[in-house]
Amino acid sequence: MRRRRRSAQEDHIESAYLANAADLLSYFGRRVQIPADAADLLSETFLVAWRRGDRMPAEPEQARMWLFGVARRVLANAARGAIRHSDLTHKLRAHLETLPTEHVDTETLDIRAALDAIPADQSELVRLVLWDGFTLPDAATILGISESTARGRYQRARTQLRELLREHEYEWRTP
Template identity: 25%
Template sequence: MYDLHVDQIWRYIKAKVAHPQDAEDLTSEVFLRAYKAWDRFNPDKASVRTWLFTITHRVVIDWLRKKGDVTVDIQEVQVTDSSETPEEEAVKRDLINCLSRNLRRLGHREVEALSLRFGSDLTSREIGTLLGLNEGTTKMMIHRTIKKLREWCL
């Protein structure tokens, strides 16, 4: 279980916290909680991955409440590719700047849904489970959020 999911869990947490050491500590906390709660896991209710991301989501929220709202600036994300021309890099940088500005305009649930979909590769059903929404509502929210970002940035 650990080997199969640790990288996704760590990437999700790293997107929420500023320091890699905090992400490592929180990832350990997730798997410790999962180990302690394994007897309560019900495969009829959710997959192991969804269950782990539910724990992860709660661990991150608990940590953020204790620390205050800590976020990672999207501009810190590495976007250069050695095969890109300077013009392509400039276009990509402009797009990232636009996304960074406009993500602040979105609601918390919208940002969280995008993060889970594209950062952690969760399905709409898994995201809905984490956010307390049904699959159809989740799909529609993600679709509308992407549409907003396209209108604002493209």
């Protein structure tokens, strides 16, 4: 297999990264609450640099200033996104508070407890089929498993749930 020869632009971006990444990470670290966000913002900055590398000045100090300009815009975009996210969250919370609350009876709590007691891959399959209304093949696709695997898990889940719910005198009902 032939290796592709790197371009001068790729070399330039790599050099700019090596020379400035630590300072840019510190720049972001002083401006965000969560340290992992600083790393994400650094990554986004160099993604922009990669996409627009033809605009990066060739001179190292000018490239550094260009990268910090990109970083400032990336940070501003992230802040605007956080504000939009917060606004939407508040609107959704306000809407949900106006909806009537669903009555959760003892039977529902017992069923949830039984679902929590079986393996997670089985309980999620049961939830997708019985609560969310998906067919078994559709649920298998959502979970990224084969239909035959889904059928086996579903059968095992039914058996285990039947035993768990029998203790509470509920009968398993197939939809």
